[in-house]
Amino acid sequence: MFSKAYSATIHGIDGLIVSVEADVSDGLPLFDMVGLLNSEVKEARERVRIALKNSGFMLPAKRITVNLSPADIRKEGTVFDLPVAVAILTAFGHIPDENLNKTLIIGELSLNGNVKKVNGVLPFVYSARQQGFERCIVPKENAKEGAVVCGIKTYGVNSLKEAVELLRDFSAFEPETVDIRQLFENEQEESDMDFSEVAGQYAVKRAIEVAVSGMHNILMIGPPGSGKTMLAKRIPSIMPKLTFDESMEISKIYSIAGLLDSKAVITKRPFRAPHHTITATALVGGGTVPKPGEISLAHLGVLYLDEFPEFQKSTIEVLRQPLEERNVTISRLNATFRYPASCMVVAAMNPLL
Known part of the structure; x- marks a missing residue:
C-alpha cells in the first residue's frame, strides 16, 4: 500500500x-x-x-x-x-x-x-x-x-x-478568506510616527528628504538628545507606500523568520534598529540553519545603526557587499541561499572629541 x-x-x-x-x-x-x-x-x-x-x-x-x-x-x-x-x-x-x-x-x-x-x-x-x-x-x-x-x-x-x-x-468545510486589499488600506492609514511632527531641524530634514528620494544611505552626527533617533524612526513615513508585490516580498521574509505574529501581511515599510553588540551573522543572515538577518528584515525599509562607532569593525565590513548588490548570498555545503537586502541604512553617532 x-x-x-x-x-x-x-x-x-x-x-x-x-x-x-x-x-x-x-x-x-x-x-x-x-x-x-x-x-x-x-x-x-x-x-x-x-x-x-x-x-x-x-x-x-x-x-x-x-x-x-x-x-x-x-x-x-x-x-x-x-x-x-x-x-x-x-x-x-x-x-x-x-x-x-x-x-x-x-x-x-x-x-x-x-x-x-x-x-x-x-x-x-x-x-x-x-x-x-x-x-x-x-x-x-x-x-x-x-x-x-x-x-x-x-x-x-x-x-x-x-x-x-x-x-x-x-x-x-469553507476555506479561509481575507480581504487583503481592505486590510492593506486600513493598516497603511494608521501611523504612530510622522515626519511632519518634527519641529525645526530644517537642515537635517532636508538632507533626509534628499536621501530618501534616491534611497541613499545617510550618517547623522550630533550630540546626545539632539533628535537623531527621533528623526530616523520617522523616515519610513516619508517613503512611498508599499505596493502589493513589495508587501508580499517583505511578508515572505518575516514569515520565514516567524515575525508575522497575528498579522497576515506586512503593510508598512520596516524599521529595524539592532543593538551595536549584534554579530555579523545576525546582521546579514546565516547560521547553521540559514535565516534572514537584520539587513533582510529591513528590506525596502530602514536599517538604523545607532552609536555607529560602537559596532565591531568586522560587523560593519560585511555590510559593504549587500549594500552594493542589494541582496545577501549565503553558501553552505548543500545549498546556496539568497535573501533580498535593498534597504536604506541610516547611521547615527556622537561627535568625535
Missing part, C-alpha cells in the same frame, strides 16, 4: 515542494523515515506515532517507510508532521488517495493530535499556487497568513482528526 502527499520546505525566501511518500508492507513492525532529514524531522516519527494513537487511529503492526523527496535536499523544521501522518493514514485506507492530489499539507503535531503553528506558511502557499496546486491545509493559526495568496484555497485545521475529515470531504 503506497500513498503520496505534498508538503514544502524553505529554500532562501521561497518554498520548495516536497513529496511525502508512505509505503506500508508486511514484515516486522517498524516506522522508518528517509530523505536527508535533520534531527527535527527525524523526531517527527515519534510525534506522528503518538498523535495518531491519541487521535483514535490504531495502526496495524506493519512495516512503515516514509520518504521525503527530493532526497538530495536537506529537510528541516517541523512542518512535515501533519503530511507524514496524512500519508500514513492514506496508505492504510483512511483517506481517499485521489484527495491528496493538488493539495499541499503543512503543520506540526503535538502528542495529543493538535496541529500547531509553524513558520514560513506564506512562501509555502505562494509556491504551491505557482506549482498549480488547488488547495492548502495549514494550522488554524496560520490560516489568515496563507489566505493572503489569491488563486488557491487555504483551509485551517486545529487537529489531525479535523484534517482527516477535511480530506475526506472538502465540501463540508
Whole structure:
C-alpha cells in the first residue's frame, strides 16, 4: 500500500515542494523515515506515532517507510508532521488517495493530535499556487497568513482528526478568506510616527528628504538628545507606500523568520534598529540553519545603526557587499541561499572629541 502527499520546505525566501511518500508492507513492525532529514524531522516519527494513537487511529503492526523527496535536499523544521501522518493514514485506507492530489499539507503535531503553528506558511502557499496546486491545509493559526495568496484555497485545521475529515470531504468545510486589499488600506492609514511632527531641524530634514528620494544611505552626527533617533524612526513615513508585490516580498521574509505574529501581511515599510553588540551573522543572515538577518528584515525599509562607532569593525565590513548588490548570498555545503537586502541604512553617532 503506497500513498503520496505534498508538503514544502524553505529554500532562501521561497518554498520548495516536497513529496511525502508512505509505503506500508508486511514484515516486522517498524516506522522508518528517509530523505536527508535533520534531527527535527527525524523526531517527527515519534510525534506522528503518538498523535495518531491519541487521535483514535490504531495502526496495524506493519512495516512503515516514509520518504521525503527530493532526497538530495536537506529537510528541516517541523512542518512535515501533519503530511507524514496524512500519508500514513492514506496508505492504510483512511483517506481517499485521489484527495491528496493538488493539495499541499503543512503543520506540526503535538502528542495529543493538535496541529500547531509553524513558520514560513506564506512562501509555502505562494509556491504551491505557482506549482498549480488547488488547495492548502495549514494550522488554524496560520490560516489568515496563507489566505493572503489569491488563486488557491487555504483551509485551517486545529487537529489531525479535523484534517482527516477535511480530506475526506472538502465540501463540508469553507476555506479561509481575507480581504487583503481592505486590510492593506486600513493598516497603511494608521501611523504612530510622522515626519511632519518634527519641529525645526530644517537642515537635517532636508538632507533626509534628499536621501530618501534616491534611497541613499545617510550618517547623522550630533550630540546626545539632539533628535537623531527621533528623526530616523520617522523616515519610513516619508517613503512611498508599499505596493502589493513589495508587501508580499517583505511578508515572505518575516514569515520565514516567524515575525508575522497575528498579522497576515506586512503593510508598512520596516524599521529595524539592532543593538551595536549584534554579530555579523545576525546582521546579514546565516547560521547553521540559514535565516534572514537584520539587513533582510529591513528590506525596502530602514536599517538604523545607532552609536555607529560602537559596532565591531568586522560587523560593519560585511555590510559593504549587500549594500552594493542589494541582496545577501549565503553558501553552505548543500545549498546556496539568497535573501533580498535593498534597504536604506541610516547611521547615527556622537561627535568625535
